[in-house]
Amino acid sequence: MEVQPQQEADDDVTATNNNNNAADACSNSALTLDLNKIDLPTFRQMIKPYLQRHQLETALFWYDKLVTLSKGNPQDVYWYADTLYKSGQYHRASKLLERYKLDERCVSGRYLKAKCHYESKDFQEALNILQDFDESEKSKDIKSENIDGIPKSDASLESAVLLLKAKIYECMENRELALSCYKKSLKLDVRCFEAFNNLIQHQMLSAPEEKKLMQQLNFNLCEDESERTLTKYLYRKMLKKYNKPQDVSNEIDQLNDNFDVLVSKAEQLFYNCEFNNCFKITSGILKSDPYNPSCLPVHIASLVELRKTKELFYLAHKLVDLYPNKEISWFAVGAYYFLINKHEPARRYLSKSTTLNRVFSPAWLMYGHSFGVENEHDQAMAAYFSASKLMEGCHLPLLYIGLEYGLTNNSKLADRFFTEAQKIAPEDPFVLHEIAVIAFQNQQYAEAENHFLNALNKFVASPQSLKSDKWEPLFNNLGHVSRKLKKFQNSIKYHKEALTLLPNNSSTYSALGYTYALSGDYQSSIDCFHKSLAIRKDDAFTTTMLNMVVEHFMNEYKPYPEFSDALPFFTPADTIPKYLGSSKVEVTKSESSSITLDDTEEPLAVKEVSMIQDEEMEDV
Structure with a gap:
């Protein structure tokens, strides 16, 4: 029959399927047997190289299988959650820790879960997770197990927990509790640089408080004397520099080329108003390490002081392209617009910078300056007041508030804020200078002279420290107060010093001419008044004084004393x-x-x- 070949073919297919099913059954049995023989420690070691090469997706794939094979081994769960955290999958990491109750078994698990909520900006939940943690020893509710392969609960981990709590409090704008947690974190682990850096960079401590903190830190926690010396040196380099001009030196020769040490040196040069030298150092750093975050703020500030618009424009564009979510990028853009006198866009970008980082002090100060240069005193003071609340350890907002009150002729309030600024930075020459100006306006000339001389004595006795035109007002004001005290020769000396810093200043020539006139040197006085009018022709004071001095000069000195003033008569x-x-x-x-x-x-x-x-x- 013709259907017989078809039946034979169907029989062959049935036989083949039966054979395949039997083979699959054997294969599954073998696979199950092989999985039971997998060496889990070797499997864990296999995953580590992927983490070291930042192949997180591959590591996550194998960690997921490892957790299943090990039936939820705590160390595998922990490192799986840690890898999820590193890849930015914070919610998955938190849920994984909850599912295996690792957050209840060890401090490391709870700490990691709190970090996941912190990175998700769920600050209250993160704080609730850490709320029961005893800041001195261990948590109250957690039975802290020492699980192999998971970081143990020690002083370093407890310091990290306190550091996280401080960050959470700071994000919730509770700076008082944040300050307390930062200090406790440092006491447990003096090497916790992040806690120390946040205290300094976020302006939580005044200059005297920083020195007190350095005395309280237990550097004996370091391994040996060399490490203690190194830690003290590096921390001391980070302390406030603008409150007192200092000599720029390096104590450890082996760290001469370290970028953090060089940045500290550049900052000191900047606050000593040696902007060119500062710019040379920061340019060298950025050439080797482009976009160094600790170097960029002082580099941008030096570009503004030196009015290098092209360089600042290029840098701002590169930063915005590479780091659009960083506050330093928009600060650079705002600084560029501030430098070219476009203050409205400058304020817009500076505001964006402060939104990204509420405690970024350079942006706050420049935001206030953008109002001040337009004589918008009320708005400038409002900006400085906001900055002062966020920068309680920094005296600069208080100093600028006092300056704005002084410009509005409110000397009492100006003096009040200058006094508050002096409490925070008692040795800042700028604060001493402004206090002296208020004393001068109140006709307390002897007191003003003492403050001016005190400010002058704060400078470093190096040739570069007084070459900046930033100090020209100080020398001119010393000249004015010396003139009021009838110290004419001192007054002349100070005004001449001011002219070496800012040669083409008409007001300095006018003040010098006035002092010469009071001292009786009419010829020198007339010369100075002429130089002043050559620079500023419409100066009413100089014109009036020149006419008066010329009249006195004519009456007191005869042009040709050997000849008689009477007309000769000839017959x-x-x-x-x-x-x-x-x-x-x-x-x-x-x-x-x-x-x-x-x-x-x-x-x-x-x-x-x-x-x-x-x-x-x-x-x-």
């Missing part, structure tokens, strides 16, 4: 031969008889003229 008998010479004049007898020359008596007309001149001279 006709003397003048005729002089002008006629040897030429002969023929006079008729009738003419000669009509001319009468009397040498003993002046003609009437000449007498009248002479009398009038004498009267005029007496009037003069």
Whole structure:
């Protein structure tokens, strides 16, 4: 029959399927047997190289299988959650820890879960997770197990927990509790740089408080004397520098080329107003390490001071392209617009910078400056007040508030804020200078002189420290107060120093001319007034003083003392031969008889003229 081949084919297919099923059954049995023989420690070691090469997706794939094979081994669960955290999958990591109750079994698990909520900006939940953690030893509710392969609960981990709590409090704008947690974190682990850096960079401590903290830190936690010396040196380099000019030196030669040490040196040069030297150092750092985050703020500030618009424009664009979510990028953009006097866009970008980082002090200060340069004193003070609340350890907002009050002729409030700024930074020469200005305005000249000289003595005795035109007002003000105290020679000396810093300043020439006039040196006074008017022709004070000094100069000094001021008189008998010479004049007898020359008596007309001149001279 014709259907027989078809039946044979169907029988062959059925036989083949039966054989395949039998083979699959054997294969599954073998696979199950092989999985049971997998060496889990070797499997864990296999995953580590992927983490080291930042192949997180591959590591996650195998960690997922490892957790299943090990039936939820705690160390496998922990490192699986840790890898999820590193890959930015915070919610998955938190749920994984909850599912295996690892957050209840060990401090490391709870700490990791809290970090996941912190990174998700769920600050209250993160704080609740850590709320029961005893800040001195261990958690109260957690039975802390020492699980192999998981970081154990020790002083370092407890310090990390306190550091996380401090960050959470700071994000919730509870700076007082944040400050307390940062300090406790450092006491447990003096090497916790992040806690120390946040205390300093977020302006939580004043300069005296920073020194007190350094004395309280237990550097004996370091392994040996060399590590203690190194830690102290590096921390000391991070302390506030703008409160007192200091000598720029390096104590550890082996760290001469370290970027953090070089940044510290550049900051000191900047606060000493040596902007060119600062710019050289920061440029060298950024050439080797482009976009170094600790170097960028002082580098941008030096670009603004040196008015390098092209370099700042290029840097701002590169930062925005590479780091659009960083506050330093928009600060650079705002600084560029501030430098080219476009203050409205400058404020817009500076505001964005402060939104990304509420405690980024350079952006806050420049935001206030953008109002100040437009004489918008109320808005400038509002910006500085906001900055002062976020920068409680920094005196600069208080100093600028005082300056704005001074510009509005409110010297009492200005003096109040200067005094508050001095409490935070007692050795800052800028604060001392402004206090002296208030004393000068109150006619307390001796007190003003003491403050001015105190500010001057704060500078480093190096040739570079006083070459910046930033100190020109200090020398001019010293000249003014010396003039008020009748110390004319000192006044002249200080004004000349000011001219070396800012040569083409008309007001300095006017002040110098005024001092010369009071000291009786009218010639030098006139020269200075002329130089001032050559720079600023419409200066009313200088013009008035020049006229007065010239009049005094005319009355006191005769131009040609060997000659008399009276007009000379010559008789006709003397003048005729002089002008006629040897030429002969023929006079008729009738003419000669009509001319009468009397040498003993002046003609009437000449007498009248002479009398009038004498009267005029007496009037003069």
